[in-house]
Structures are given as structure tokens and as C-alpha cells.
Amino acid sequence: MDIQLKRGLLDVCVLAAIKSGESYGYKMIKDMKPYIELSESTLYTILKRLENAKMLTVRxxxxxxxxxxxxxxxxxxxxxIRxxxxxxxxxxxxxxxxxxxxNINE
Amino acid sequence: MNKKEFTKTLTKLLKDLPRAERRDRLAFYEEMLADRMEEGMTEAEAAESIILSAREEFPAEELPAKRRMSGLTIALLVLGSPIWIALGVVFFAVLISLFAALWAVVISIFAVGIALMIGGLGGMVLGAMHIFRGRAGTGLAFIGAGLLCTGLGILVTIAAVAACRGAAKLTKSTALWIASLFYTGKHGNNTGSEHAR
Known part of the structure; x- marks a missing residue:
């Protein structure tokens, strides 16, 4: 998959993991697991990026x-997300x- | 693997990062470790899986080997400099002398052509002078020889122009080849470092 597209998709995935309330790193990985497997390293990078873009806050x-x-x-x-x-x-x-x-299912 | 080894391995993996980011990342990984253990994972299990993920993104442990090699290469280059600099100078000197010889040949062909034309024209003038003085036989012989020389001179000059073109082409391609030795094409960096497993 195109790296830019994938990066954008992962950003939205992480945002979606906290859309209904605050969460922490490990819980986010667990919540996403049935849909997408994300490594700790990748998650860290995404969280930093989203924080810098002011799309999330950290406490x-x-x-x-x-x-x-x-x-x-x-x-x-x-x-x-919208x-x-x-x-x-x-x-x-x-x-x-x-x-x-x-037949796209093949 | 216990907590201490975990932190040590990670610090080593992240050593190329700026200090603040390294500290931040380390804290993040440690939080992950504690959370996994809280879930019931053993310390060793949790530590190994996190290290694995960090290693995917920072394959830094392979770097020192590469660095040592490049250090060795640099040392060899420096120590061997009396030899390879001399060899390089000799190579270029030989190349330059070969081209000097080539161009000398081209220039001498030109000189021959032009000399033949000038000599031929001179012969014709001399022949005309002989005819004016009443020595028609000698004059005609001079004019004939002069025409022959001029014709030959034109042919040689045409050949010289062709040789000049060939030599120019060869010089240009050699110069480009030498330039390509010093300016190699740059490769784009691999930017993708993110991956969902």
C-alpha cells in the first residue's frame, strides 16, 4: 500500500481508538487488535505525530x-475522523x- | 530478560536518537512493559515482544559493524594514499599524454594539408612567372606540379577535418567517463519506517 495513504489511515485508526474517551497505549493496541495489528514502535510514532498536530492531548x-x-x-x-x-x-x-x-471477493 | 536488560537493550537500540526523544520513547516502552505484565504476561515474554517491535523500527545493532567496516576502509584509504594517489596521478598522466599525442597527429595532418596547398599555390605563381619570361615549358611544369600539390593539400585537409572530429568525440567521451567516476548517481532514501504488523 502507498506509504502516505497507509500513514493517514493509521493516524485515523489511532484517533478512532480514543474517540469515545481517553485511553492509554497498551489499551489502544488491544482495542485495535481485532482490526489492525500495530506495534508499540509504530504507535509511539503516530501518537507523537498526532500530538504535534494537536489532534490529541496527553496527560x-x-x-x-x-x-x-x-x-x-x-x-x-x-x-x-469526520x-x-x-x-x-x-x-x-x-x-x-x-x-x-x-467478482472482487476472489 | 529482566527489566534491567530490557532497558539496556532498548537504550542501545535507540542510541542514535536525540536525548529527549530517546528518554520519551524509553518511558513509553517501559509503560507498555508494565501494562503487559499487569495483564498477566511474564516479564521475559513482554520484554521480548516489545524489543522485537523496537528492533523492527530501529535495526541499530547492525550499524556498529557497518561503521567499523567504514572505519577500516577509511584507514586503508589513508594508509594506502601514497600508493593510490601515485597510481591515480600516473593514470591521468598517461591518459593526458595519449590525448596530447592524438591531437599532435591531427594537427600535423592539418599542417601537411595546408603546407601542400601553400606550396602548390606558390608553384603555380612561379610557373606563371616563368611563362611571362618566355620559358613556357618550365612554367607549365611548375603550374602542373602546383595544381597537383594543391589538390593533394585539399584532400589531406579534408582528411584532417575528419580526424579532428573523431579525436574530439573520443576526448569528449573519455572526459565524460572520468567525470562519471567522481559523480555517481544519488539514490533516494528509504523513508518508510512505519509498519503495522
Whole structure:
């Protein structure tokens, strides 16, 4: 898959993992697992990128005698998901056109 | 693998990163380790799977070997410089002298052609002078010889022009070849470092 496209998709996946409430790294990996397997290293890179783009905020909180980072989606992050869904509708229409008359399940 | 070894291995893997990012990443991996263990994974299991993922993104442990090799190469280049610099100078000196010889031949062909033409014209003038002085036989012989020389001179000059073109072509292609030794094409960097497993 095109690297730019994949990068954009992974960003949206991570945003979607925190769209309904704040979460932490390991939980995000677990939540995404049935859909997409993400390594810790990749997740770190994406979280940093999203933080720099102000699509999420980070807070550190104490958990079981140690510190844990929690990530919360921002308005910009929610907007990014909205954009993705709009873009995807267009992509899907193009996909249907490209594969019309074919059996795409083979 | 225990926590200490885990941190040590990761620090080594991340050693090329800026200090702040390395610290940040290390904290992230350590949080992951603690969370995995909280889920019931053993320390060794959790540590190994995280190291594996870090190694995918930072295959840094292979770098020192490469560096040592390049260090060795540099040392050889420096130590061998009396030899390879001398060899290089000799190579270029030979190349330059070969081209000097080639162009000398081309220039001498030109000189022969032009000399024949000038000599031929001179012969014809001399022949005309003889005819004016009443020595028609000698004059005609001079004019005939002069025409012959001029004709020959034109032919040689045409050959010289062709030789000049050939030599120019050869010089140009050799110069380009030498230039290509110093300017090799640059390859694009591999930017993709992200991957979902």
C-alpha cells in the first residue's frame, strides 16, 4: 500500500481508538487488535505525530504506583475522523467504479 | 530478560536518537512493559515482544559493524594514499599524454594539408612567372606540379577535418567517463519506517 495513504489511515485508526474517551497505549493496541495489528514502535510514532498536530492531548497520571500516559482526542482530531469518513465515501464510489462487473471477493 | 536488560537493550537500540526523544520513547516502552505484565504476561515474554517491535523500527545493532567496516576502509584509504594517489596521478598522466599525442597527429595532418596547398599555390605563381619570361615549358611544369600539390593539400585537409572530429568525440567521451567516476548517481532514501504488523 502507498506509504502516505497507509500513514493517514493509521493516524485515523489511532484517533478512532480514543474517540469515545481517553485511553492509554497498551489499551489502544488491544482495542485495535481485532482490526489492525500495530506495534508499540509504530504507535509511539503516530501518537507523537498526532500530538504535534494537536489532534490529541496527553496527560500523565499515577496508576498502580507508576506513571501512565493517557491520550484524549481534541476537536481537531474529531474533525480529522469526520474528514476521513467523507473522503472514504468518495474512495468507495471510485472503488465501485473501478471494480464494476468484477467478482472482487476472489 | 529482566527489566534491567530490557532497558539496556532498548537504550542501545535507540542510541542514535536525540536525548529527549530517546528518554520519551524509553518511558513509553517501559509503560507498555508494565501494562503487559499487569495483564498477566511474564516479564521475559513482554520484554521480548516489545524489543522485537523496537528492533523492527530501529535495526541499530547492525550499524556498529557497518561503521567499523567504514572505519577500516577509511584507514586503508589513508594508509594506502601514497600508493593510490601515485597510481591515480600516473593514470591521468598517461591518459593526458595519449590525448596530447592524438591531437599532435591531427594537427600535423592539418599542417601537411595546408603546407601542400601553400606550396602548390606558390608553384603555380612561379610557373606563371616563368611563362611571362618566355620559358613556357618550365612554367607549365611548375603550374602542373602546383595544381597537383594543391589538390593533394585539399584532400589531406579534408582528411584532417575528419580526424579532428573523431579525436574530439573520443576526448569528449573519455572526459565524460572520468567525470562519471567522481559523480555517481544519488539514490533516494528509504523513508518508510512505519509498519503495522
Amino acid at each position: 500523565t497520571a499515577e496508576h498502580g504506583g507508576r506513571l501512565r500516559k493517557y491520550y484524549r482526542i481534541t476537536e481537531a482530531g474529531t474533525e480529522r 474528514e476521513f469518513k467523507e473522503d472514504w465515501k468518495e474512495m468507495l464510489a471510485i472503488f465501485r467504479f473501478v471494480t464494476r462487473g468484477e
